[in-house]
Amino acid sequence: MSTWWSDHPDLEGVARRSRRELIEEEAVAESDTEQLRKRRRTLVDLCFEWMSRGDQVTIGVGAHQFEGQLVAAVNDLLVLRSKDLEVAASTSAINFARCDQRGAFDGTTGERSVSSFRAYLGVAEVDQLPVRLVGRGFDLTGVIDASTDDHWLVIDRNGVEWALPHRAIGHCVTTIQE
Numbered sequence: 001m002s003t004w005w006s007d008h009p010d011l012e013g014v015a016r017r018s019r020r021e022l023i024e025e026e027a028v029a030e031s032d033t034e035q036l037r038k039r040r041r042t043l044v045d046l047c048f049e050w051m052s053r054g055d056q057v058t059i060g061v062g063a064h065q066f067e068g069q070l071v072a073a074v075n076d077l078l079v080l081r082s083k084d085l086e087v088a089a090s091t092s093a094i095n096f097a098r099c100d101q102r103g104a105f106d107g108t109t110g111e112r113s114v115s116s117f118r119a120y121l122g123v124a125e126v127d128q129l130p131v132r133l134v135g136r137g138f139d140l141t142g143v144i145d146a147s148t149d150d151h152w153l154v155i156d157r158n159g160v161e162w163a164l165p166h167r168a169i170g171h172c173v174t175t176i177q178e
Contacts, residue, residue: 043091043094043097044073044074044075044076044078044091046097047070047073047078047097048073048074048110050070050073050097050099051069051070051071051072051073051107051108051110052107052108052109052110053102053103053107054069054103054104054105054106054107054108055069055070055099055100055101055102055103055104055105056068056069056099056100056101056104056105057069057070057080057097057098057099057100058096058097058098058100059078059080059087059089059094059096059097059098060094060095060096060097060098061087061089061093061094061095061134061172061173062093062095062134062135062136062172062173064134064173066080066082066085066087066089066173067080067082067100068080068081068082068083068087069081069082069104069105069108070110071086071108071110071111072088072110072111072112072114073110074110074112074114074115074116075115075116076090076091076092076116076117077089077090077091077114077115077116077117077119077120078091078094078097079111079120087173087174088117088120088121088173088174089117089173089174090117090169090172090173091117093172093173117169117174118166118169120174121144121147121152121169121174122147124143124144124174125144125145125146125147125152128143128144129143130142130143131143131144131154131174132174133154133164133169133172133173133174134172134173135164135168135169135172136168136172138162138164138168138172140154140156140162141156141157142154142155142156142157142162143155145161150165150166151163151164151165151166152164152166152169
């Protein structure tokens with residue numbers, strides 16, 4: 001059954017143009033909304049999307065680049081896992097993050113056992129995990145022996161004690177050797 005205006009060629013043309021304009025306006029509104037969403041995202045928000053999708057990601061910290069799957073993206077913490085290591089990085093230390101391949105892994109909602117870079121280091125301390133700490137002027141592997149209000153005490157492989165201020169560790173990457 002046809003509509004009453006289909007018998008009037010002028011009204012049918014107006015209806016077609018109106019439908020087309022409505023579709024075009026809807027597409028522009030959707031595009032503007034997506035652009036606004038992109039502009040409001042933080043680095044962690046973007047990395048969380050990549051993690052949820054299971055993308056292969058590369059992050060750059062200092063002179064180092066690490067490639068793998070993001071397994072945590074929360075607050076100031078990104079954790080990237082590859083075949084042989086796990087890298088935790090403070091977002092303040094990241095030079096870049098890059099999505100290399102979409103959907104390369106199963107997506108995940110992320111590891112939620114720690115919610116900050118400092119908490120991640122706290123887990124390494126409690127579990128006495130060997131960590132590699134890379135910052136401005138140092139690159140050492142050892143075990144976090146103690147944490148204080150203002151520094152971490154790290155014992156390197158040679159038994160040497162290092163006192164690293166929290167601000168120095170906040171600008172480095174921690175690699176947990178598996």
